[in-house]
Amino acid sequence: MQGTVAGRELLEPRSLGDALKMLRDEGPLVPMAGCTDLYVALNFGTLSPTRFLNLWSLDSLRGIQVRGATLRIGALTTYTDIISSAAIRRRLPMLAAAAQEIGGVQIQNRGTLGGNVANASPAGDTLPVLLAADAVVELRSAAGTRRVPMTSFYTGYRQSVARSDELIVGFEFPPVRGRQWFRKVGTRAAQAIAKVVVAGVWASARADPRPRLAMGSVAATPLRLSHTEEALGRGASLAEAQEILQREIAPIDDLRSTSEYRRKVAANLLGQFCAERRT
Numbered sequence: 145m146q147g148t149v150a151g152r153e154l155l156e157p158r159s160l161g162d163a164l165k166m167l168r169d170e171g172p173l174v175p176m177a178g179c180t181d182l183y184v185a186l187n188f189g190t191l192s193p194t195r196f197l198n199l200w201s202l203d204s205l206r207g208i209q210v211r212g213a214t215l216r217i218g219a220l221t222t223y224t225d226i227i228s229s230a231a232i233r234r235r236l237p238m239l240a241a242a243a244q245e246i247g248g249v250q251i252q253n254r255g256t257l258g259g260n261v262a263n264a265s266p267a268g269d270t271l272p273v274l275l276a277a278d279a280v281v282e283l284r285s286a287a288g289t290r291r292v293p294m295t296s297f298y299t300g301y302r303q304s305v306a307r308s309d310e311l312i313v314g315f316e317f318p319p320v321r322g323r324q325w326f327r328k329v330g331t332r333a334a335q336a337i338a339k340v341v342v343a344g345v346w347a348s349a350r351a352d353p354r355p356r357l358a359m360g361s362v363a364a365t366p367l368r369l370s371h372t373e374e375a376l377g378r379g380a381s382l383a384e385a386q387e388i389l390q391r392e393i394a395p396i397d398d399l400r401s402t403s404e405y406r407r408k409v410a411a412n413l414l415g416q417f418c419a420e421r422r423t
């Protein structure tokens with residue numbers, strides 16, 4: 145390990161209110177949830193901050209609830225919680241599918257939905273799901289709460305509208321009508337960061353045939369593919385939709401893949417999404 149825990153400070157709030165006051169009065173502090181991303185940075189020697197705020201014991205940030213028509217998932221909810229939730233399997237199966245493909249069991253036990261979203265990697269597996277589901281991110285500071293649609297949460301590579309005095313406390317999901325779909329292409333079937341990851345919903349109503357589609361690992365931020373959606377909704381051919389998709393994405397070459405390969409995979413996944421609509 146290149147980094148060290150020596151010389152770092154960990155604050156232990158007793159409640160969410162406590163945590164928000166610490167962020168306001170004792171910052172800058174880095175929130176720490178399951179620590180699965182932060183620990184990787186420590187291991188690589190790239191974790192520069194020295195003061196951390198431990199969220200792990202804040203049970204009010206955990207849990208999955210159905211409130212009227214809305215499904216709410218707390219930020220500290222782990223992938224294991226998501227996989228074992230009957231409410232999520234029933235209402236948001238694409239999120240359960242994404243959670244099942246994240247890391248191994250150890251990572252699923254510690255890694256949180258809030259951590260995946262806050263970490264803001266363009267390859268984060270749950271992010272296309274949240275985009276395609278029209279999720280709302282609930283941010284809270286000592287000054288109050290604001291709700292930000294996932295589609296306007298990210299502002300650039302690993303940048304979001306969240307302020308340093310705010311925590312992600314949870315996510316709200318309106319009912320998702322239609323058939324949900326999730327695919328991840330990585331180097332291998334498990335323990336792989338996505339080369340391309342996609343979530344989609346085929347609308348069930350004939351009156352509104354426009355699907356919802358979002359992809360990760362194909363641009364600086366995960367993308368909701370609104371032009372491709374529009375083309376599919378008006379009945380464009382697959383070839384035309386694939387051409388439009390190529391204009392919407394901007395993948396890069398990196399150590400996991402090339403831009404060219406990502407473009408091909410993205411087009412193939414769109415083809416699969418369309419083909420599986422009919423099965």
Ligand SMILES: Cc1cc2nc3c(=O)[nH]c(=O)nc-3n(C[C@H](O)[C@H](O)[C@H](O)COP(=O)(O)OP(=O)(O)OC[C@H]3O[C@@H](n4cnc5c(N)ncnc54)[C@H](O)[C@@H]3O)c2cc1C
Nearest residue numbers: 177178179180181182246247255256259260262268269312
């Ligand atoms: C072996 C391994 C395999 C992995 N596989 C995958 C994979 O397949 N797919 C994938 O998407 N990811 C994967 N990851 C990455 C990681 O597990 C996920 O991103 C996980 O969801 C991070 O959650 P966490 O609670 O551990 O976050 P942490 O590491 O605690 O925090 C991550 C970032 O989010 C911030 N943060 C956390 N919670 C909050 C909050 N509530 N409010 C504000 N900021 C917050 C932290 O300050 C930090 O910047 C893997 C990691 C490892 C080590």
